[in-house]
Amino acid sequence: MKKISSGRSFIPDGYYEPLPDLGEKGYFLKLLAPDVYFFTTGVYNTMFITTSKGVVVIDPIQGKGPLLKKAIREVTEKIPKYMIYSHAHLDHIGDAHLFAGEAQIIAHIETRKLLERYKDPHRPIPQISFGKNYSLSLGGTQIDLIYPGEGHGKGNIMIHLPRQKVLMVVDVATPRSVPFLNFATIDIYSQIKGIEQALNLNFDVYVAGHLHRPGTKKEMLEVLKYYLASKRANKAALKKISFLDVKARSRTQDPERLFGEYYQAVSRECFRMLKKKWKPRLMGFEAFTRGHCDVWTSFHRTEVAPE
Numbered sequence: 381m382k383k384i385s386s387g388r389s390f391i392p393d394g395y396y397e398p399l400p401d402l403g404e405k406g407y408f409l410k411l412l413a414p415d416v417y418f419f420t421t422g423v424y425n426t427m428f429i430t431t432s433k434g435v436v437v438i439d440p441i442q443g444k445g446p447l448l449k450k451a452i453r454e455v456t457e458k459i460p461k462y463m464i465y466s467h468a469h470l471d472h473i474g475d476a477h478l479f480a481g482e483a484q485i486i487a488h489i490e491t492r493k494l495l496e497r498y499k500d501p502h503r504p505i506p507q508i509s510f511g512k513n514y515s516l517s518l519g520g521t522q523i524d525l526i527y528p529g530e531g532h533g534k535g536n537i538m539i540h541l542p543r544q545k546v547l548m549v550v551d552v553a554t555p556r557s558v559p560f561l562n563f564a565t566i567d568i569y570s571q572i573k574g575i576e577q578a579l580n581l582n583f584d585v586y587v588a589g590h591l592h593r594p595g596t597k598k599e600m601l602e603v604l605k606y607y608l609a610s611k612r613a614n615k616a617a618l619k620k621i622s623f624l625d626v627k628a629r630s631r632t633q634d635p636e637r638l639f640g641e642y643y644q645a646v647s648r649e650c651f652r653m654l655k656k657k658w659k660p661r662l663m664g665f666e667a668f669t670r671g672h673c674d675v676w677t678s679f680h681r682t683e684v685a686p687e
C-alpha cells in the first residue's frame with residue numbers, strides 16, 4: 381500500500397532511532413543469554429529469567445503486565461517464583477499486582493519504605509528486602525542485586541547476572557540518549573557514581589528500562605561521558621558568562637528575575653558548547669540538554685565536587 385504523506389515537515393533532531401513497529405503482538409522478545417529474556421514494548425523495557433525451578437520476573441511495566449505474562453508463556457510453562465523491583469516508580473512496576481499472588485517480591489529496603497508510604501494496591505509490598513546487596517539463586521542461576529546509592533531515586537538497584545554477563549540498571553543511562561528531564565535525579569553526584577560502579581561490573585549487554593533494544597557497555601560509557609561533558613560545559617559557561625554583562629543588558633528591576641536571566645544565559649552557552657559533539661550522537665539533545673545545564677548550575681552553586 382502506498383503511504384500517504386501527511387505533508388508535515390520535521391525539524392532536525394540530530395541522532396535518533398525511530399520507534400519500531402511492534403506488530404500485532406505488541407512486544408518484542410529477545411534472548412540476551414541462555415534463559416535470560418529481554419522484553420520491550422517500544423519505549424519501555426525489562427527482562428525475565430527462566431530456570432528449572434521457576435521464573436524470575438523483573439519490573440512488570442505499568443499497563444504491560446498481560447503482555448509480559450504472554451511473553452513468559454511463549455517460552456516456558458514454569459510460573460513466576462520471584463519478582464524483583466528495580467525501584468518503586470509506578471511506570472516500571474505498576475502491573476506488579478498481576479504477578480503478586482504467585483511470586484515472592486524482592487526489593488531494596490528504601491523501595492519497600494516508599495511503597496509502604498504510598499499504599500498502592502498495584503504495587504504490593506515486597507516480602508524480601510535488603511540493604512546493600514542481595515544474591516538470589518534459583519535453579520542454578522545467580523542474580524546479584526546491588527545498591528549503588530540513590531541517584532535516580534531511593535532504592536534504585538542494579539540487577540546483575542555475572543555468569544551471563546547481563547546487567548539491568550533502570551532510568552539512568554538509556555543507550556544513545558541523553559538522560560531524561562533534568563537528569564531524572566534526586567542526587568546527580570550519586571547517579572554518576574552509580575553508573576561508574578555499573579561499568580565496573582562484568583557485562584556485555586544491559587537493560588536500561590527504556591528503548592526498544594538492549595544496550596552495550598560501550599553505549600553506557602558514552603552516556604556517562606555525556607554526564608561528565610555537560611558538567612564541564614556548565615562550569616565553563618559559568619566562568620565565561622559575566623553577571624555584570626547580563627545586568628547591563630537587562631531591562632528588569634526584579635533582582636530575582638535578573639538572576640534568572642543570568643542563569644538562562646549560562647544555560648544557553650552550556651547548550652551551545654555541547655551541541656556540536658552530542659546532538660549527532662545522542663537522542664533527546666534538543667529537548668533535555670538545557671535542563672541538564674540548569675541542574676549543573678544548581679549543583680555548582682553549592683558544591684565543589686571532584687571532577
Ligand SMILES: [Zn+2]
Pocket residue numbers: 467469472532533551
Ligand atoms: Zn524511575
